Amino acid sequence: MAGVFRSTDGGESWATLNGGLDQGFHHQVQSFAVSPHQPEVLFRCSGEARGGEICGAVHQSVDGGNRWREVCSGMGFYGNGPTRMYGEVIAVDPHRRGVVAAGGYTGGLWVSPDHGDSWEQTMLPEERFGCVAFHPQQPGVLYAGTIGDNDLNMDYAEVEEGGLLRRLQDQPRGESGRLYLSQDNGQSWQLLYEGASFAELCFDSREPQRLYAACIWGGIRVSTDAGRTWSAAAGGLPAGRHRYGTVIQAGTQQGLLYTAPDARPHHEGLPPIPVYASGDGGASWRVVHRHADEDLSGFPAFMDHFSGGSRAAANGWAISKIVADRFIMNRLYLCNWYGVAISDDGGMTWRAGGFRGLETTCMEAVVADPCQPGKFAVTMADHPPKVTEDGGGTFCNLPGIPGYSGSTAITLSKRDDRRYLYGLVGHGRSACIAVSEDGGLTARAVLGLPQGMFVQALKEDKRRANTFYAYIEGAVAKGAGVYRSRDGGISWQQTAFRPPSHVATLPHQQQWIEAELMSVVVYQVKNACGCNQLLATDPLAPDRVLLGEWSEGLWLSADGGDSWESIGAGLPFLQNGRTSVLAAVAFSPKSAGTLYACFIREGLWRSRDHGQTWSKLFPLQEGAVFNASALTVSAQEEDVLILACEPMVQSHAPSGVVCSRDGGSTWDEWDITSLGAVRWKGIALDCEGQWLLGVTCGNGAYKAKLSSISK
Known part of the structure; x- marks a missing residue:
């Protein structure tokens, strides 16, 4: 990905x-x-x-x-x-x-x-x-x-009616x-041969007719007749049923084989890093080493959040490939969920170099601190939020909470720089709003949500002390909608917003949005769809809140959520089919009454009269497709707009980023072709309008200084 x-x-x-x-x-x-x-x-x-x-x-x-x-x-x-x-x-x-x-x-x-x-x-x-x-x-x-x-x-697929193959x-x-x-x-x-599945083949360098195969649930097998018949080669491998996806011969040591079962957190009885070796053609296997954390170096700190804090056990999860260096004796490479690890002693010890350059996280959202230059917070699948104070150079974790593995929405407080509010999500589609009041040292859940609910967005009212808003997606009957806190995010009450009567879930087209159009893969629901962009608070006026729903409309409240006005008329909801959906909304930080709305396929739209009328701002070419998946707006002499396009199979448009320094009158297209087909999920400028941080589905985060790329 x-x-x-x-x-x-x-x-x-x-x-x-x-x-x-x-x-x-x-x-x-x-x-x-x-x-x-x-x-x-x-x-x-x-x-x-x-x-x-x-x-x-x-x-x-x-x-x-x-x-x-x-x-x-x-x-x-x-x-x-x-x-x-x-x-x-x-x-x-x-x-x-x-x-x-x-x-x-x-x-x-x-x-x-x-x-x-x-x-x-x-x-x-x-x-x-x-x-x-x-x-x-x-x-x-x-x-x-x-x-x-x-x-x-497919242990990680969310299988529902119709079974696994239909889900896939x-x-x-x-x-x-x-x-x-x-x-x-x-x-x-x-x-x-017909029977077992074949994930990898290995050829014996001494006997051309001798083959080895990793046969997934069929284990490791050996053939002595060029693949016509196969027998198990399991002596010394872990007992029980395990998947095997890799088997190799060490390039510099003929006859030495390596393999590893596909270990997962729930498996018991396996060594922390379950790499096994055989020196007798697969007749017998031995575990290379029973590793402890001191046998590892250079692994990122986030791995301490997994497997009870054991980096060794986390590094042993989901090994997909072992490679032997063809030129350096005893050097092995191991690939798994997190990156590539290196051993120079045949697997006795491992190092990772911090996985530099392999930051392949599926990210959900990015927000800039309203007061501190260069400070951003990001959310992502399978991890708690992270904070950077140097424009994206380094990151530190905010606290996770047991039972929750990923993060969705987040907001940083203008009035209290030690306060973080963020959404967490766990297995079984559980979710909560968490708060840290001590600068990220500790955190606690303040609003647990029913199963199937999701924290889509969190925003602070910059003009009303201690006031925050949350956009909760899921079943309307279970309470999906907009919530408000008047005490710094500790207690929450649902506002008066109710979607149209035909809308039973938020999103209304839930399967289409969460598992087809926006998600990282079709078999996982609500994974890397993008968060925190369908709710906005007015930086120029208190109690003014903007709320968008992907396919059904846009609403404005001028009284902190006690009443709502539909302002979506004139916007291109479903104008060119199911892909024409809303992805982001924003207020102008410079001009009262100016609103922005980003659409997949249809680009960026603007209103200058609090949403009463709308006009298209970008792109203006007839028939042009632009999947406007992320937007950031900064105040200078006029609004500075930076808009990102996510390439999608269902709505083909190349990955791109464009910038306007004059409120949308003219646009510069940035050259990002070297990045390839990056799937943008969020973008933010810091409070001084200098540092830019963009987050993606699969390719982690990208940083830049605006002055170095916008001319």
Whole structure:
């Protein structure tokens, strides 16, 4: 979900390689390959499910990943899907220059004879390919393994009526996995084996007919007849049922194998970092080391929030890949949920370099401190909020609360710089409003919400002491709506706002907004949809509150929520179909009565008469699509407007950021093509209008100084 990264210092730090990409699914990378003949030639397979279809593309780079171009669109891939933790599905022939093979999640298996410039579909059926591999010692020999319905890795999906496959927007493919063999670079194929699923293949460098496979729930298996028959290789591996997605042979030590089960927090009886080694061809395995925290270095502090504070145990979660360095003896790389860790002693100790450059968090919102330059707070999936006081250079955690794993909305107080109010969300769609009154040292829940409710936004009334507002989404019958606090956020009462009678939930089109259009993936509800932008308080007048609902309207209160006026007439709600929805609202900090409304597909709109009439402000070209997903407004001589566009599968527009220094009369388009198809979820300027911080779905946060990029 964040694209491709490169390290030039042995994994100590990383940089993104997404230049030239522009569609919403282009960062959802399922697989990656480097040409052994020309290391500057790279391939990536990306795609995702939206609208009942699985889309995808193969991209090629000929300059080491600086720029990419699409070379094949015949296959669908599921980069952040149920096979995301398994093997590579694109491979470059190590013997014959120019031959590349790729197997899709949909669309079958394709082969290119000319470095990816042209592609042809092979005769293989359309299955979920889990690994594609050329034999390193036998020219022309190509293997392709598939994954059955029962081996999809989806512990974290929210499965409702219709079952897992429907939630994934997938179709039944059968319960069995298969292994296919071609001996002529994919021109013809034979079915070797049917039964277990294949996530990764490993070839024994001493015996060409000997293969090893990570078979997910089928464990680690070995074949001595080139893949025709398989037997379990489980001696010494953990007892019980575990998934295996990786098995490798150490490149500098023939005969030494490594594997790791896919451990999760609820698993018991596993070592903290469950990496196992075998020196006898998989006949027996031993745990490399039972790690303690002192065996780890350079891991970020946020990992202390997981697994009871054990960084070692957290680093052992969800290991998807182990790689042995081909040149450095005993050097291993381990990839899991958090990043890439490095070992120089065969897995006895691990270091991480702080995961520099791998800040791939799915973020929800960003707000600027109203008084302190360079200070921002951000919220994100799976983490409590974080605060930076140096414009995004470094961050510290605000306290989490047991039972809640992620954060949604947040507000920083103008009158009390030690007060933070923020929304938290937990498993089972539980949520609360939390408050810290001591500068972030401690926090407590002050408003617990019924299951299924969600803190969409939190705002302070900058003109009314101790007054805060909260926008709560969920079932209207359970209390969804706008709440107000008159005592600094400690106690809350629901205001008079009630949506139109036909609206039973906020959002009204809940499934469409929360699991299809805005979310990071279709199988998770309300994950990285963006928060904190559909509620605003007037910086020029007390008690004036602006509230937006994605598809149903916009309302204004001039008395602190005691009464509400609909002001959405003239705005493009659903004007060009279901994608034309509201994403952000704001007051002008400079001109009384001036309001702004951002729409997916329809861009930015403005009213200069408290919402009585509206006109489009950007873009003005006929038919132009701009998914205005984030807006920040700063007061100088005129309103400074910075507007971000999120690329979406359902509403195609390239990722972009535009800026106006004259209240929207003229606009500058910033060059962010090197960032690729970044999915913007929030953007904020600090109180002096100098430092800018933008947050994204999957690519973390980006910082900039306005003066350095706006001219």
